[in-house]
Amino acid sequence: MATAGAGQKIVGYVYQFHRALYRLFSNTSPSAIIGIETQDDVVSLIRAPDGSVDIIYEQDKHSVQVAGHPYQDSSKNLWHTLDIWLEEVKKNVDPNARRQFCFVTNKDVPPSTFVRSMSNSNDDASIASCIKDLRTLAKGITGQVRPIAERVSSYTDEELAEVIRYISLLDEHGTPDGITPMDAVIELFHLPPSLKSRGHEIYQSVLGMLIEKCEGFWLKKEGAWIDKAPFSARLHAEIQAHGMKKFIEQPWMSLDMSEYLSKEQSDHFFLRQMKGFGMPDSLCNKAVGHYWGFYAERVRLIDEGDVPATDWVARDAELHDRWQQNLGNLELLKQDDESDLMFARKLFTATLDGKHFVNLGNYQTSNWYFTAGNYHALANHKDGVHYIYWHSDFSKKSSE
Known part of the structure; x- marks a missing residue:
C-alpha cells in the first residue's frame, strides 16, 4: 500500500519536471539547455559566443504541509544543498563560468530565516555577516544533520562567499505572481484566446514528452540534458491539432x-x-x-x-x-x-x-x-x- 510519504515524494519529483519546463520556456537564449537530476535538481546552462557560460543550479522542494517550509534553519534540505553547491564550485573551477544558486519552493518563506538572509546578502559586509551566522548555526545543529553542517562550516570564508554571493531564494514557486510553474508555462505558450481552455491539455502533452525523454536518458545511464527546439515543435503541433479540432465539424x-x-x-x-x-x-x-x-x-x-x-x-x-x-x-x-x-x-x-x-x-x-x-x-x-x-x-x- 502506498504511504502518504511516498505520495509526497512523487509530487516532489514531478515538481522538478514542472520547474524544468518553466526554465526551458522562460529562457530566451537559443543556446540554453536544461539538465534534470544532473548536478542538481534542475540546471540551466547557457553558453555565450565569447566562450563564457551561465549556470543556474536549482534545488526544488515542494511541500504539501499546511504550515512551515522545506528550508528551515536546521533542516537537511538547507545544509545538504549548501554542501552540494560548495563541492560543485570547488571541483569545477572555471573562470568563464558565472554561477547562480537557487533555493526553490512552493511555500512562503518568512524574512527571519537564514535562507532568506543568504538570499539578501549581496555585498561584502552582508556576506561576511552571513558567514558568521552560518558558523554559529552549524555549531547548534544536532542529529543526522550535524555532520553535514560541520562539513559546510569547514569551508573557508572565501569558498563560502563564492556560493552565498550568488544565492537566491525563489519561494512561492519563483514565478510571476506566485502562480504554479505549470500555469506560468501555459502563459508562456502564448496560446490564442480560442485555445486558452485547452492550455492544460496541451501542457500535459509537452510534460509527457519531457518525462519520456528523461526516461530514455536515464535508461541509458546518461545525464538528462534537453534543449527547447523539440518542445517548441511539440507545442506548435499541439496548437495546430487543437485548432483543427475546433474547426472540424461536430458529430x-x-x-x-x-x-x-x-x-x-x-x-x-x-x-x-x-x-x-x-x-x-x-x-x-x-x-x-x-x-x-x-x-x-x-x-x-x-x-x-x-x-x-x-x-x-x-x-x-x-x-x-x-x-x-x-x-x-x-x-x-x-x-x-x-x-x-x-x-x-x-x-x-x-x-x-x-x-x-x-x-x-x-x-x-x-x-x-x-x-x-x-x-x-x-x-x-x-x-x-x-x-x-x-x-x-x-x-x-x-x-x-
Whole structure:
C-alpha cells in the first residue's frame, strides 16, 4: 500500500519536471539547455559566443504541509544543498563560468530565516555577516544533520562567499505572481484566446514528452540534458491539432438543431427536386436533417471567424465539380431506353454515396451530414453559382 510519504515524494519529483519546463520556456537564449537530476535538481546552462557560460543550479522542494517550509534553519534540505553547491564550485573551477544558486519552493518563506538572509546578502559586509551566522548555526545543529553542517562550516570564508554571493531564494514557486510553474508555462505558450481552455491539455502533452525523454536518458545511464527546439515543435503541433479540432465539424449527434427545425416548413427547392424523382419520405426527412445540420455548423464556424470565406467557396466549387463529373459520366453511359427519372436517381446516389468527404480549407471533415447537407444547400438555390440538380426538369435551362 502506498504511504502518504511516498505520495509526497512523487509530487516532489514531478515538481522538478514542472520547474524544468518553466526554465526551458522562460529562457530566451537559443543556446540554453536544461539538465534534470544532473548536478542538481534542475540546471540551466547557457553558453555565450565569447566562450563564457551561465549556470543556474536549482534545488526544488515542494511541500504539501499546511504550515512551515522545506528550508528551515536546521533542516537537511538547507545544509545538504549548501554542501552540494560548495563541492560543485570547488571541483569545477572555471573562470568563464558565472554561477547562480537557487533555493526553490512552493511555500512562503518568512524574512527571519537564514535562507532568506543568504538570499539578501549581496555585498561584502552582508556576506561576511552571513558567514558568521552560518558558523554559529552549524555549531547548534544536532542529529543526522550535524555532520553535514560541520562539513559546510569547514569551508573557508572565501569558498563560502563564492556560493552565498550568488544565492537566491525563489519561494512561492519563483514565478510571476506566485502562480504554479505549470500555469506560468501555459502563459508562456502564448496560446490564442480560442485555445486558452485547452492550455492544460496541451501542457500535459509537452510534460509527457519531457518525462519520456528523461526516461530514455536515464535508461541509458546518461545525464538528462534537453534543449527547447523539440518542445517548441511539440507545442506548435499541439496548437495546430487543437485548432483543427475546433474547426472540424461536430458529430451529428452533438448538434443542437432545435432552433432551425422549429422553423422547418419543408418547402425547400432541394426537397422539391428529391420528391420529383420519387424519393421516399424517410430519406427526404433525413435530407432535411443533413441540410439543417450543415447549416448550423456553417453558422458556428463562420462565427468562430478563422475559416475564410474563400474556403467555403472553394468547397462549394469542389462539390459542384464532382457532381458535374458524375453527370457527364452518367450521360455518357445512358441507355436509349433509360428514363429521366431513373437517370436522376442514379445521379443522386452516385453523388451522395456516403464515401466522398470534402475538406474545408486545410481541415479534413469526417461527418457525412456535413457533405450531404452542403450538396442539399447547393441544390436549394437555383440562382447560385454552384447550383446542382438531379432531374433535367430542374436544370437552369429548363426554366429559361
